[in-house]
Amino acid sequence: MWDDAMRETFARQGYVVVPDVLDQQQLDELNDVYDQHLIERVAMRPRLGTDEKIRFSIRRRETYETTDRHGNTYEGRRFWSKAYRDLIDNETMLPILEEVLGDSAWGHAPAHMPESLCSQIRLDHDNIHYKPGRKPSDGPDKGRSGLHGRPDSWHVTCVYELKTVGPGDGGFGCVVGTHKPANEQKLLDMDGEWRTNFVDTEWTSQLPNWDQDVPVHRVEARAGDCILFTEKLKHDTIPWAGSGERRTLFYKYVPFGMHHGDVAYDTNDPELTERQKQILEFSPCWFNEPRKDRDYSANPALTELHPEARVESDPSVLMPGMSPPHIRLTDETRARLMNGGGG
Numbered sequence: 001m002w003d004d005a006m007r008e009t010f011a012r013q014g015y016v017v018v019p020d021v022l023d024q025q026q027l028d029e030l031n032d033v034y035d036q037h038l039i040e041r042v043a044m045r046p047r048l049g050t051d052e053k054i055r056f057s058i059r060r061r062e063t064y065e066t067t068d069r070h071g072n073t074y075e076g077r078r079f080w081s082k083a084y085r086d087l088i089d090n091e092t093m094l095p096i097l098e099e100v101l102g103d104s105a106w107g108h109a110p111a112h113m114p115e116s117l118c119s120q121i122r123l124d125h126d127n128i129h130y131k132p133g134r135k136p137s138d139g140p141d142k143g144r145s146g147l148h149g150r151p152d153s154w155h156v157t158c159v160y161e162l163k164t165v166g167p168g169d170g171g172f173g174c175v176v177g178t179h180k181p182a183n184e185q186k187l188l189d190m191d192g193e194w195r196t197n198f199v200d201t202e203w204t205s206q207l208p209n210w211d212q213d214v215p216v217h218r219v220e221a222r223a224g225d226c227i228l229f230t231e232k233l234k235h236d237t238i239p240w241a242g243s244g245e246r247r248t249l250f251y252k253y254v255p256f257g258m259h260h261g262d263v264a265y266d267t268n269d270p271e272l273t274e275r276q277k278q279i280l281e282f283s284p285c286w287f288n289e290p291r292k293d294r295d296y297s298a299n300p301a302l303t304e305l306h307p308e309a310r311v312e313s314d315p316s317v318l319m320p321g322m323s324p325p326h327i328r329l330t331d332e333t334r335a336r337l338m339n340g341g342g343g
């Protein structure tokens, strides 16, 4: 399935649709749990005082805390059943993820990551997007915040569609090729507010001066397909216009030792397999440092640098046109590494 043609498409576009990743039984199981959450949500709506038009979000509905063997606190479980757990190490997507996150030529893993760690990828967080089917009388759907993603990002996302996304429906959209800095520059050079005015829909329009060297794709997919995209790519949510529901799951992975959102999962869950636990567990040491807006003081292990940490990733290993991952470090760490030969 993951052959040179798909690799080439992914390298050129920054995303690729991997067809038929989930079979009908998996889809049924995933949709059953989804249905259950929707029913509970609808039952809650009158109590919450919301009305029909409010954007429907299931995220963060169910959270609870547990603590792992290192004393790290985990929160959140959201949609959880065997079918959801099995997505953590989906047999089609996992080898692909290990390659694009483990081989530094793709620009996600730092070039100085030792070979032995290359296959130890981590699920950093997951998201769930839902949209009810739309009628012509419904008001505008606003989509999201605007195009985001940067060529020096290091995470990769599996987008599982639980319902088919057809032509013009909306959902995942991206600017093809902008995971490469030379193409991103074409956006940066464009006059006008390109982040929000990137696509023609019933409610939005593309800038008239859009550079057609960097076309926008409204990505279609069948239920069971997985859209694999690199977060280097400029992407966003296109307003939903489909008459059917949008049911999409996002599983976001990082290379070993690279902090990103660090949502944290309960790795004590007895229902997880050993492999799933490994994929959910935090790395024991790091090649970058956490975001400044998080407090890691209670979890010093989450800030311990790997002995091979460097201030930047060697770009000579990259495929043509790609960017290395940005190695986020504090000024103090940077100075220390430079003085110690980690420059």
Ligand SMILES: O=C(O)CCC(=O)C(=O)O
Residues within 6 Å of the ligand: 129, 144, 157, 171, 172, 173, 235, 236, 237, 238, 248, 250
């Ligand atoms: O709705 C979508 O498919 C886009 C999601 C997105 O922007 C993201 O995952 O960062």
